[in-house]
Amino acid sequence: MLSRQAKDTIVKGLIYFSAASTVGILAVILGFIIIKGLPGLSIDFLTRDYEDNTTYVYSELLETQEGNSTEGYSERLGITLDFDEENGLVIAEIDKDSPVRNALDGNDEKYTVKKGDILTRIGDLRIDREFKELDSKDEKAAAEFVQKAIDEIDAVKEDSVRLRVVRIGGGIVPMAVTTIYMIILSLMIAGPVGILSAVYLNEYARPGKIMTTIHFAIKNLAGIPSIIYGLFGSLFFVQILKMQYSLLAGALTISIILLPTIIATTEETLKSIPKTYRESSLGLGATKLQTISRVILPNALPGILVAVLLSIGRIVGESAALLLTAGTVAQIPHALFGNSASGATLTIKAYTLMKEENDLTSACAIGIVLLVIIIAINVASKLITNKFLKKKGI
Amino acid sequence: MDNNMGHNEVKPDSVNETDISIQYMKRNVKRDITEKIVETIFLLCALVGVLSVTAIIFFVFYKGIRPFTGEDAYSIKDFLTGTKWAPSENIYGIFYMITASVLSTAGAILVGVPIGVLTAVFISEIAPEGLVKIVKPAIEILAGIPSVLYGAFGLGVVVPLIMKITPEVQGQSLLAVIIVLSIMILPTIVSLSESSIRAVPKKYREASLGLGASKIQTIFQVVLPAAKSGILSATVLGIGRAIGETMAVMMIAGNPTAGMPESIWSMVRPLTTNIAMEMSYASGRQSEMLFATGVVLFIFIMLVNITLIKLTSKAGEK
DSSP states (O other): OOOHHHHHHHHHHHHHHHHHHHHHHHHHHHHHHHHHHGGGOOHHHHHSOSSOEEEEEEEEOOOOOTTOOOTTEETTTTEEEEEETTTEEEEEEEOTTOGGGGOEETTSOBOOOOTTOEEEEETTEEHHHHHHHSOTTOHHHHHHHHHHHHHHHHHOOSSEEEEEEEEOOOOOHHHHHHHHHHHHHHHHHHHHHHHHHHHIIIIIOOSSHHHHHHHHHHHHHHHSOHHHHHHHHIIIIIIITOOOSOHHHHHHHHHHHHHHHHHHHHHHHHHHSOHHHHHHHHHTTOOHHHHIIIIIHHHHHHHHHHHHHHHHHHHHHOOHHHHTTTOOOOSOOSSSSSTTOOOOOHHHHHHHHHHTTOOHHHHHHHHHHHHHHHHHHHHHHHHHIIIIIITTTO | OTTTTOGGGOOTTOTTHHHHHHHHHHHHHHHHHHHHHHHHHHHHHHHHHHHHHHHHHHHHHHHHHGGGSSTTOOOHHHHHHOOBEEGGGTEEOOHHHHHHHHHHHHHHHHHHHHHHHHHHHIIIIIOOHHHHHHHHHHHHHHHHSOHHHHHHHIIIIIHHHHHHHOSSSOSOSHHHHHHHHHHHHHHHHHHHHHHHHHTSOHHHHHHHHHTTOOHHHHIIIIIHHHTHHHHHHHHHHHHHHHHHOOHHHHHHSBOOSBOOOOSTTSOBOOHHHHHHHHTTTOOHHHHHHHHHHHHHHHHHHHHHHHHHHHHHHHHHHO
């Protein structure tokens, strides 16, 4: 038999090993996502649309003044063109008074051409075809390629020219916007319902059948996995209520998922407000409603805020339920429900990138964004808890 | 508010005494009605939770039971005992999925619970303050990481590692699922165990130490047995999380269309991933069968939920 001391040392070693592996695993996960995702992360990734966007625009042309001959500068459009090995002719600089800033698209609506856009066609000159035939290693040919485009602009006799502009995608803007929409919409639904439920449970309900039933239901809700919520949402909201894959179907499904968190967190806060607050308010002649709206809720605000933050974290991280209710299209939803209301959140896109396009780098780049959000939420809710709840000695 | 609180302005010998009291009565009636309406609104909100659970159970079961009734009913026995899922041939067997779910959950509990409980012991009993400040936030972040990112981690780290040692051709396997699930349930296990360990009265420890037991002996023979019910709840909650996890598992399980898992190296297809994989394009019978899969999953979850609620209410009674 081992001596007691030896046994204790072994067990202690095991305890240290467990704690170390918990922290180590987190470090490995974070490290993996950051190392894998960092090459995919860039300003373009964060600010661009997901799909490439091709638009025909009409731009007026300025009068030519002879003499200015900086390389790659087109006087008539007031832009500097450059050669890009991947995409061809890129707009590198746009003058302040350049007419392309006020270009019109096919529907006569204003389309502002931006720095970084690619020109694939000027008038009848198919730049994309020229680019295909070009040997991109040949610097001289590249310069000639740019000059040819400028000459083509200069040669236009009318006072406007038709350009085909491609705005390169590859960014996550639509998913970020969808995520924000989803957060706002879900909180608008689940927030009031959850908070009022908690108020009812803590301030009105007397122990009895109703209260037990509600608590039982909420505890059960908390235990249901999100795939079941997704199944329900896809049947009830998407099919029966005919919302199709949409923002609203997703938000309603998520709202149910959020309810237990919001109710439990708010209830906890309400419970921590001393009874004397209520008694003083009621004693001063205030009604129950007045007591709730002017004494209880203001005091519960930090706790409610924490509930909201936790909910945001949950929405940002949610995937299985949204996959079955909001769809996987990389676009900004144009409506709440119906045909063009579908949209993928950041998390869903990270998943489809991995699963369907085998693009672990972009998925991890989104992962970095998600991690930043989640850590920020973590820190914020901790600050609130420390600042407001602890100070009061609650 | 001001109007309602003006009782003390009423003078007993005022000429309009009756008028005023009638006025107050009216106001009180109005106030009472408002209070009643508001209370009803609050109650309705509180009932949304109940309504949701009922609706979820009703719709999932309604759609999930349909393929087994009516004229061309599918045999429930074939469904529950079959080991092949081939919607195009009208074959729907989920026994190998149930097995996969149970095995991966059991594995995750076997690995995750000891590590989690020991980590909780570390945080609450032996770690110096400085280390607690590292370990605790780490667990909170671990809890916040979305399951898709656990999937990315599984796909990018765990699966390639298994590739190197597996006798099979692929790294997607039961083992990969178990590893990732044990990590995913860690935060639940640690935080719940920790709070139940902390709730054990100091007296217990002092008495044990006073009798000459070592610190480690005290922890394992006094503190942990006293915190048993909390740790048990944590385990049950962990089971619920593991059996319901979808997205992370989907990426690393391999999801074969048939075959019982033969070893930890075999590919598996838990119940959850079966639903998530095909739901987006399924229709008719296939869609109903996915709901039926959901019903089976739901029954497991309800068992877990009820056990958990029983456990926690028992602990509450103490």
